[in-house]
Amino acid sequence: MQRDRILKVLPMKVRRLIEEEQLQFDYLQEIRLRTGKPLLIVYRGDELMAGPGRGRPYIVTKEDIREMMGYISNYSLYAYEQEMKQGFITIEGGHRVGMTGQAIIEDGKVKNIKYVSSVNLRIAHEVLGCADAVFPYVSCNRQLCHTLVISPPRCGKTTLLRDMIRQISDGNAWVRGMSVGVVDERSEIGGCYMGVAQNHLGMRTDVLDCCPKAEGMIMLIRSMSPEVLAVDEIGAAEDVHAVEYAMHCGCKMLASIHGASMEEIRKKPLLGRLVQEKRFERYIVLGSHLHPGQIEGIYDGRGSLLYEEQPAGQGV
Structure with a gap:
């Protein structure tokens, strides 16, 4: 269930790369997409650079970011304006998608974010009994x-x-x-x-x-x-x-x-x-x-x- 909720908000190319890595989703902490930069994954406390093989990292594109923003907002960013002005959207499963781009300012306060260039999917984990x-x-x-x-x-x-x-x-x-x-x-x-x-x-x-x-x-x-x-x-x-x-x-x-x-x-x-x-x-x-x-x-x-x-x- 958690695996499906995470994968369905990722761009198709990134989704395939994550699946190829054969990661245990219980230990997946973050997936970071930055336009024009390598795809980075935080897994078991370590940072991994995902790519198609032979040590070549996958470089995130504007289209990847646009595709992901469509998935997480159900293609209606306007409906998520209240959340976006705080810099994130919470998706099903409690996972948080943080984002940066150009801030829209109104009356001295952030009203929204446009031209999103970086996205950080932080995976929510429940560890029942850890306390x-x-x-x-x-x-x-x-x-x-x-x-x-x-x-x-x-x-x-x-x-x-x-x-x-x-x-x-x-x-x-x-x-x-x-x-x-x-x-x-x-x-x-x-x-x-x-x-x-x-x-x-x-x-x-x-x-x-x-x-x-x-x-x-x-x-x-x-x-x-x-x-x-x-x-x-x-x-x-x-x-x-x-x-x-x-x-x-x-x-x-x-x-x-x-x-x-x-x-x-x-x-x-x-x-x-x-x-x-x-x-x-x-x-x-x-x-x-x-x-x-x-x-x-x-x-x-x-x-x-x-x-x-x-x-x-x-x-x-």
Whole structure:
């Protein structure tokens, strides 16, 4: 099913090349098309240059880009104007197609994108159970602790966040089932397609799709009374203020941020203050030294290490 959803939005020439590579789609992360440049694939964390053979890369054409834009928009780009002004379109299966080209500006804001020259198909992956290891350390008395996931790009923070939401919503051995409000600004957590989440987020989860994080958090608190609020990639001042507001309202926070370590987060002006004030009770730091999605450490609110993943055979 996932394989078919991915292949059907690719230009025919690119589709044939991908099929010839005989890739396992569970490990396919990105397919990048840039006009006049080689076709690039991110697979198992490595970058591959696809081509017809003998080391010759396939060079993407304007026609390839035009064909793909027709497939992903059902030949009606106008209908996707709201999504395109954010720089992406979410397709069936929750996969995100990012794009660049010439921005159309109206009243100082991006209204749309035309003359699309680059397309990046980011493959959404669900890894059910990938959050199993973290729950003994991020829960207390069957309640979630305020938790911040820290991760560099491509290290699995959204995948981890998604599975944590699912398990919190349904309940497991460590937390009771709780109502979860998700603000999915980039449609990456739920992967909503025509308003319906394509990913498994649990039976007590409400998703506010394509909504700015700060505004969405306030809306969910007022309208849906969530016990847990989940957001991806906080960082702006308004995001931090909304997180503090949610905590004061009694919501447990589950959030993520780009970063490589606790030390890096402490140096960020706004986030550093939250760390200093011990607003978050747990920090999960992800990396990729052993494998993508490696849990490099789980820390408490004081920064003390509670858990770190060991190489195979060494144990915890």
